[in-house]
Each structure stands twice: as structure tokens, then as C-alpha cells.
Amino acid sequence: MNGSAAERQWVLLSYRLPREPSTPRISVWRKLKRLGVAQISDGLVALPADARTREQLEWIAEEVTDFGGSATVWIAHPAAVGDEQQLIDAMAQARTAEYQQVHAQAEAARNQDEAERRRALSRLRAELRRIQRRDYFPPPERQAAEQAVSALHPANTTEESTP
Secondary structure, three states: OOOOOOOOOEEEEEEEOOOOOOHHHHHHHHHHHHHOOEEEEOOEEEEEOOHHHHHHHHHHHHHHHHOOOEEEEEEEOOOOHHHHHHHHHHHHHHHHHHHHHHHHHHHHHOOOOHHHHHHHHHHHHHHHHHHHHOOOOOOOHHHHHHHHHHOOOHHHOOOOOOO
């Protein structure tokens, strides 16, 4: 995402859903998690503002109201740089953990046979794409995970040949 802290805008979703039935609450939370939102408080989430994130949160807001809840979407600037940095750090830490998991899985797959490495390569590439879609503030672990997954490609592996 572009912009310094002073000029960065955030799109916020404030929502409230009835406790029962729980299925709509779970559905909404899963969608928000896939987007990589920063949880500000119960029922208040944020993403760096751009046309895509705003549209996605507007869709979720519509879904919340369809489920009988209430929702509003806001565009805002944090009043304090420290508050914004906390959001950025929380989002980056969440992605860091995901990249570390992918990296560990790629390393484990290196010891597998070629067929298993190919399956792992395909699966981990897809997982990297999912993570990257919600990675607004890429941590250094992103590159390490990408390299570990790339190392699974047959052109990047060296196996000892047997006579």
C-alpha cells in the first residue's frame, strides 16, 4: 500500500450481528479473516483503503444487513501515528506467522520424493497467493517463504542419481 502514515486512509467496517443463529456471524468472520482485516475492537475492523478493499467491506456490510444485523463502512485517518502503527504491526505479524508456516511446510517437503514435492509446490504456491492477497504490509518472511517454495520446483532441486 502506498502513502505515509499522515496521508494513508483506512476503510473501517463497524458491524453488529445477532448472536443466534451463529452461522451468519461465523460466515462474516471467515470472510473478514480471508481479507486480512485488522481487528480494532469487537465489531470494528480496518483495512488500508483502496477501491478493492472498500468494495469488499461494502459487500460484507450488505451481507451483514441481509442477515438482520447492522453495518456501516467508514473512511478514516487514525488520529495518532502510533495507533496506525499498531494496526500495521498487527497485520504484518499475522502475515509473518502465515509465511513462516508456508516456509516450514516447504522445508519439510524438500525431503519428500519428487511426486510429493510437486504436490507440495502446487499447494504452497496457491497458499502463497491467498496470503499475498491480504498482505498489505509485507514482512521480510514473505521473501523467505517464496524462496523456499520456489526451491521445490524440479529445476531447482538436485537429486542424486542412482545407477
